[in-house]
Amino acid sequence: MKQLLKLNEARTSLKQWLQPIRKSERSDRMQLSASKAAFRVMVQKEFSDHIRSWRFAILLAIIVLACIGSIYSAITALQAQGSGSSANSFLFLKIFTLSDGTIPQFTQFVAFLGPLMGIALGFDAVNTERSKGTLSRLISQPIYRDDFLKAKFTASLLLVSIVIFSLGFLVMGLGLIVIGFPPTPEEFIRVMLFLLMAVVYVGFWLNLSILLSVRFKQAATSALFAIAIWIFFTVFYSIIINLVSNAILPDQNGTTEEIMRYYNQMDLLSRISPAELFGDITTTLLMPNVRSLGVLTMEQVTLALESPLALGQSILLVWPQLTALVALTVICFGLSYYWFMRQEIRARS
Amino acid sequence: MEPVIELTRLSKKYDHYTAVNQLDLTIYRGEVFGLLGPNGAGKTTTILMMLGLTERTSGDVKVLGLDPNQHAITIKTKVGYMPDDIGFYDDRSAIDNLIYTARLNGIKEKEARLQAEQLLHRVGLADAATKKVSSFSRGMRQRLGLADVLIKQPEIIILDEPTLGIDPEGVRELLELISQLSKEEGITVLLCSHHLHQVQQVCDRVGLFVKGELVACGNIHQLSQAINQDSLTTIELEIKHYPASLQAALQELEQVVSIQAQSQPNGEEMMTALSISCTEDITPVIAKLAAEHTELYMIHRKGYGLDDIYHQYFEGGETRETALKAK
Numbered sequence: 001m002k003q004l005l006k007l008n009e010a011r012t013s014l015k016q017w018l019q020p021i022r023k024s025e026r027s028d029r030m031q032l033s034a035s036k037a038a039f040r041v042m043v044q045k046e047f048s049d050h051i052r053s054w055r056f057a058i059l060l061a062i063i064v065l066a067c068i069g070s071i072y073s074a075i076t077a078l079q080a081q082g083s084g085s086s087a088n089s090f091l092f093l094k095i096f097t098l099s100d101g102t103i104p105q106f107t108q109f110v111a112f113l114g115p116l117m118g119i120a121l122g123f124d125a126v127n128t129e130r131s132k133g134t135l136s137r138l139i140s141q142p143i144y145r146d147d148f149l150k151a152k153f154t155a156s157l158l159l160v161s162i163v164i165f166s167l168g169f170l171v172m173g174l175g176l177i178v179i180g181f182p183p184t185p186e187e188f189i190r191v192m193l194f195l196l197m198a199v200v201y202v203g204f205w206l207n208l209s210i211l212l213s214v215r216f217k218q219a220a221t222s223a224l225f226a227i228a229i230w231i232f233f234t235v236f237y238s239i240i241i242n243l244v245s246n247a248i249l250p251d252q253n254g255t256t257e258e259i260m261r262y263y264n265q266m267d268l269l270s271r272i273s274p275a276e277l278f279g280d281i282t283t284t285l286l287m288p289n290v291r292s293l294g295v296l297t298m299e300q301v302t303l304a305l306e307s308p309l310a311l312g313q314s315i316l317l318v319w320p321q322l323t324a325l326v327a328l329t330v331i332c333f334g335l336s337y338y339w340f341m342r343q344e345i346r347a348r349s
Numbered sequence: 350m351e352p353v354i355e356l357t358r359l360s361k362k363y364d365h366y367t368a369v370n371q372l373d374l375t376i377y378r379g380e381v382f383g384l385l386g387p388n389g390a391g392k393t394t395t396i397l398m399m400l401g402l403t404e405r406t407s408g409d410v411k412v413l414g415l416d417p418n419q420h421a422i423t424i425k426t427k428v429g430y431m432p433d434d435i436g437f438y439d440d441r442s443a444i445d446n447l448i449y450t451a452r453l454n455g456i457k458e459k460e461a462r463l464q465a466e467q468l469l470h471r472v473g474l475a476d477a478a479t480k481k482v483s484s485f486s487r488g489m490r491q492r493l494g495l496a497d498v499l500i501k502q503p504e505i506i507i508l509d510e511p512t513l514g515i516d517p518e519g520v521r522e523l524l525e526l527i528s529q530l531s532k533e534e535g536i537t538v539l540l541c542s543h544h545l546h547q548v549q550q551v552c553d554r555v556g557l558f559v560k561g562e563l564v565a566c567g568n569i570h571q572l573s574q575a576i577n578q579d580s581l582t583t584i585e586l587e588i589k590h591y592p593a594s595l596q597a598a599l600q601e602l603e604q605v606v607s608i609q610a611q612s613q614p615n616g617e618e619m620m621t622a623l624s625i626s627c628t629e630d631i632t633p634v635i636a637k638l639a640a641e642h643t644e645l646y647m648i649h650r651k652g653y654g655l656d657d658i659y660h661q662y663f664e665g666g667e668t669r670e671t672a673l674k675a676k
Contacts, residue, residue: 034455035422041452052440133436137497140400140430141453142422344403346393346432 039147046155050121059117060163066109067167071095073103075178090288090308092183093190095175097286106171107282110198111275118205119226121156124219125210136345145341156206161199168195186311194285197322201278204329211336233273241270274328277321284318350377353505353537354399359408361394368394370561381531381538383548386558392541396507400430413504426454429498433510435490439483443474443493446482447500454501468496472526488519495526505537512547524551581606581626586648588639591621595642604629620646
């Protein structure tokens with residue numbers, strides 16, 4: 001009996017001891033759910049801001065026009081090719097990768113205009129709020145600072161993925177009507193994966209431009225800086241690579257090791273560019289016949305069957321590229337987080 | 350009285366510049382406190398530290414008993430802050446801006462709309478509720494700002510230069526609204542301004558803030574007493590010439606502590622402005638002397654009104670020091 005009483009006593013004391021902890025836990029949880037709700041509200045607001053903006057309408061118009069052009073070009077090329085030997089293998093994917101030479105193919109358009117869309121949606125994300133004085137008002141509401149950045153990124157990325165996927169489906173649908181040849185499940189999955197990768201790629205540019213908008217107080221500066229980086233990687237980087245390549249070109253009569261090393265070095269250099277990474281991904285996913293992204297020696301090629309890669313193998317091949325893209329995105333986000341969290345926020349400064 | 354904001358030895362240093370220096374300040378529940386100081390005195394920096402929007406260099410801040418570095422979110426649900434030159438989303442309507450703020454504070458959409466409508470009515474913007482904020486005048490923006498601060502139903506509101514750029518009538522209305530809020534709803538108000546007159550109309554207590562330091566704190570009466578501590582009376586007069594004979598005569602008076610003379614243009618001619626510190630009020634004597642020696646344009650005894658408090662602390666800080674030295 002006495003023991004039972006003691007036990008009871010111990011239980012009540014334990015309860016008393018636990019109570020404040022539970023209470024604080026509850027308030028923490030309440031705060032957490034409140035902050036989640038605030039995050040959702042911010043995403044909604046950002047998203048509707050983008051949808052309403054002229055900038056988005058113009059971008060969308062450009063991209064849709066480009067896509068329709070590229071489908072037209074792909075279909076004329078397909079028809080010109082006729083029922084050739086390669087017609088039976090992955091015909092559907094050719095809508096995305098084929099061109100009659102006058103207008104670039106769909107993948108090129110995505111690779112070229114995608115970054116522009118990312119930059120356009122992100123370059124003034126933070127600094128415009130700052131210069132309009134809304135940032136200090138917003139940050140004095142009970143929201144976490146990082147939620148603000150995350151909301152900006154999430155809303156824009158959501159928009160980007162909607163645009164890219166709907167474009168992808170548009171192209172597929174049009175292609176289906178015109179060539180009348182349905183995709184195989186594998187082709188469908190490949191296209192979906194390609195669209196997903198495109199979202200990741202645009203997400204990188206989006207994050208880069210948000211980073212610049214945190215760093216630079218003027219929206220014009222961050223826009224110019226982002227466009228400069230974009231132009232550098234799409235235009236100048238390959239020129240520089242060519243120059244370097246000519247400079248370190250080994251002797252024609254060099255050993256295999258030397259030549260291999262040269263090619264590997266060149267690959268490594270060119271893969272610093274996110275555009276190159278995305279190009280690799282596109283090629284591998286949409287052209288299953290591509291077996292390797294590097295050099296292959298004769299030794300490796302002999303006895304290989306000339307057949308397309310299986311889907312799993314293609315994914316395996318682009319895995320490093322995908323990792324690199326995601327890593328670049330994460331680095332940009334980390335940097336903007338670091339800068340933004342430590343920034344002092346005053347009205348209009 | 351329960352303190353709601355406590356600052357102890359609070360300092361903030363930017364690279365080489367000290368914005369706030371060892372500040373001690375306590376604000377109690379329900380009072381309207383005016384933080385008064387010239388531009389760049391560190392008022393805004395102090396507010397930012399209270400809300401955890403900038404990191405402090407040293408010292409301690411407690412807002413509602415909580416440290417803003419650790420409980421920023423809790424504090425921000427209970428404290429409304431209206432920055433100077435407040436910004437809104439220009440392409441949205443006034444009511445949309447308010448609803449957004451309310452929803453960030455965890456208020457459900459329906460309720461938020463209801464509250465926003467009530468508040469807009471209260472600040473006199475009911476007619477402009479659906480207009481875009483870009484079409485608002487400065488005064489309307491400030492009033493919308495007040496509604497924005499109130500929609501979270503705060504315990505404390507901090508207003509940074511709320512009357513900046515509003516016409517006198519607008520200022521009067523805004524100040525009335527503020528004192529009404531504090532009386533009816535028991536909200537603690539911290540008001541930052543460099544307009545002494547406006548602050549004096551609504552504030553229970555005033556803190557004078559110069560170069561990052563609180564030089565005086567109390568109600569207006571206490572402040573003017575503090576200034577009068579040296580119990581000198583200043584008499585100002587304007588005369589045509591300042592002959593040596595007058596100077597000698599003035600200096601002979603035993604009540605005169607110091608004389609400052611300054612020649613000023615008066616139309617085509619020049620005149621002299623004298624400022625005489627005396628231990629006693631001897632205005633009639635001086636007037637008589639001046640009239641004997643030269644032509645007297647104007648004479649008056651300086652009372653310690655609010656303007657003087659302002660001048661003494663902010664602008665005439667140096668003359669005050671010299672006056673003290675002379676004594």
